[in-house]
Amino acid sequence: MLHKLFRSICCSCSTPSPLQIHSAPSFSSSIQHLEEKIAFLIRKCPDMRALRQIHGHLLRNPFICPFPSLTFALSKVLGFCALSSSGDISYAGRLFDVIPQPNVFSWNSMIRGYSQAQNQSMAPIKLYKRMLCSGCAIPNSYTIAFVLKACSNGSAYAEGRQVHSHAYRYGLDSSSFVQTGLMNFYAKCEEIASARAVFDGIHGKNLVAWSAMISGYARIGMANESLGLFREMQEVGLSPDEVTMVSVISACAKAGALGLGRWIHSFVKRKGITADLVLSTALIDMYSKCGLIKKAKEVFDEMVDMDTMAWSTMIVGFATHGLVEDALNLFSRMIESKVKPNQVTFLGVLSACAHSGLVSHGRRFWSAMQDSGIPPRWNITAAWSTSSVEPASSTKRSPSPAGCPSTQTS
DNA sequence: GTAGGGTTAG
Numbered sequence A: 001m002l003h004k005l006f007r008s009i010c011c012s013c014s015t016p017s018p019l020q021i022h023s024a025p026s027f028s029s030s031i032q033h034l035e036e037k038i039a040f041l042i043r044k045c046p047d048m049r050a051l052r053q054i055h056g057h058l059l060r061n062p063f064i065c066p067f068p069s070l071t072f073a074l075s076k077v078l079g080f081c082a083l084s085s086s087g088d089i090s091y092a093g094r095l096f097d098v099i100p101q102p103n104v105f106s107w108n109s110m111i112r113g114y115s116q117a118q119n120q121s122m123a124p125i126k127l128y129k130r131m132l133c134s135g136c137a138i139p140n141s142y143t144i145a146f147v148l149k150a151c152s153n154g155s156a157y158a159e160g161r162q163v164h165s166h167a168y169r170y171g172l173d174s175s176s177f178v179q180t181g182l183m184n185f186y187a188k189c190e191e192i193a194s195a196r197a198v199f200d201g202i203h204g205k206n207l208v209a210w211s212a213m214i215s216g217y218a219r220i221g222m223a224n225e226s227l228g229l230f231r232e233m234q235e236v237g238l239s240p241d242e243v244t245m246v247s248v249i250s251a252c253a254k255a256g257a258l259g260l261g262r263w264i265h266s267f268v269k270r271k272g273i274t275a276d277l278v279l280s281t282a283l284i285d286m287y288s289k290c291g292l293i294k295k296a297k298e299v300f301d302e303m304v305d306m307d308t309m310a311w312s313t314m315i316v317g318f319a320t321h322g323l324v325e326d327a328l329n330l331f332s333r334m335i336e337s338k339v340k341p342n343q344v345t346f347l348g349v350l351s352a353c354a355h356s357g358l359v360s361h362g363r364r365f366w367s368a369m370q371d372s373g374i375p376p377r378w379n380i381t382a383a384w385s386t387s388s389v390e391p392a393s394s395t396k397r398s399p400s401p402a403g404c405p406s407t408q409t410s
Numbered sequence B: 001g002t003a004g005g006g007t008t009a010g
Helices: A002-012 A018-022 A024-043 A048-060 A069-083 A089-098 A104-116 A123-134 A141-153 A157-169 A176-188 A192-200 A207-219 A223-235 A242-255 A258-270 A277-289 A293-302 A308-320 A324-336 A343-356 A359-371
Strands: none
Touching: A024 A048, A024 A069, A048 A069, A048 A089, A069 A089, A069 A104, A089 A104, A104 A123, A104 A141, A123 A141, A123 A157, A141 A157, A141 A176, A157 A176, A176 A192, A176 A207, A192 A207, A207 A223, A207 A242, A223 A242, A242 A258, A242 A277, A258 A277, A277 A293, A277 A308, A293 A308, A308 A324, A308 A343, A324 A343, A343 A359
16 A cells, blocks of 8 residues: 555656756656655655565665755754654664765654654753754754753763753854753753843843743742743733643742632633643642642532543642642542552552551552552662763854853863 | 754652
8 A cells, every 4th residue: 555655656757857857847847746745745644564665665766866855854853753642762773874865854853763762861951952963954953952851851961061052152042942942951050040141142032031941940949930920921911821820820839829820720711721731730749738628629529531640639639738648539530540659659558558657558659550550669769971062063153151161161 | 945942849
């Protein structure tokens, strides 16, 4: 089926003759047509099995897919393997290693793919270093944003600062995606003053920039600053969305600001902001932490689809309030609903058992937890290299501006 | 000329 489809697509895009190649508009149009077809085919690709067939066709029939279309096609194949939920990052890695001169799209797909993959915390930054050293592709705003995300996830502060200076040197620091990436990176590394410096330097801040800063303050418990910025955002005429509201609700939860939290909840309703899964979970947490467990349960009961985090938040809430029976009953309902518990869920039920001296129940949950493959302890280690990351050549600008770190590591 | 940023539980 796929074979036939591929054949028909490729046959409909005839290989340009030498005459056509000299006739630039015709050649260019033919190439573009072929690339559109290949992109379509990969976009519709259901799984790795089909993707491997497409990849095989490309390699076996280079005459129907000449350079530069082969480069384009391979970067599309790579993008699917590295980024799609039905992709395969190890296949992407093997493919990437045999591409002679990967283009910037391929580098970016791999950097982003490794950032999203489990147990690959070192890989994105190593790859970024390889990209800079290779000198065959210049980072763009996508590269910088993806690497910054990887640095945020891995709390790789030294590397992130270097990436900041690279953003400046390559003239990419005016990209809104890079700016948001920088704010998030600094906020996640608890360098909130640096995050704020980036935020203050943005001209024409959009909703994402405001939300990122509000979230940065909320995350480290600076509730007043978070809520103050939320007010300021509205004063400049920007309307918050559900993502902004989640951070604001989280700030109320951390501050134990029930009055404000209730006002925010009514604000969400009044403005018609969708109380999606994440926002509802944030509300449950806020009401629970502010002592209003009944209201938390009301929000939970109104939810249609609950994930592990929503169930766990409610279970932990009950446990914290000493409502042991409610916590254990909810855990049973969660299992009946076929939602998989995680370490936080078990922490909730075990803490409920501890509060009420239910030793035998506790032992059963302890065994069930280990049977589920959840170890009693887990470590999240940021195994990042602290070695220097330097571009191979070509700096666009120097020296660094105020607030932008030097590229040299001490 | 392929693609992207801000959100929740311990």
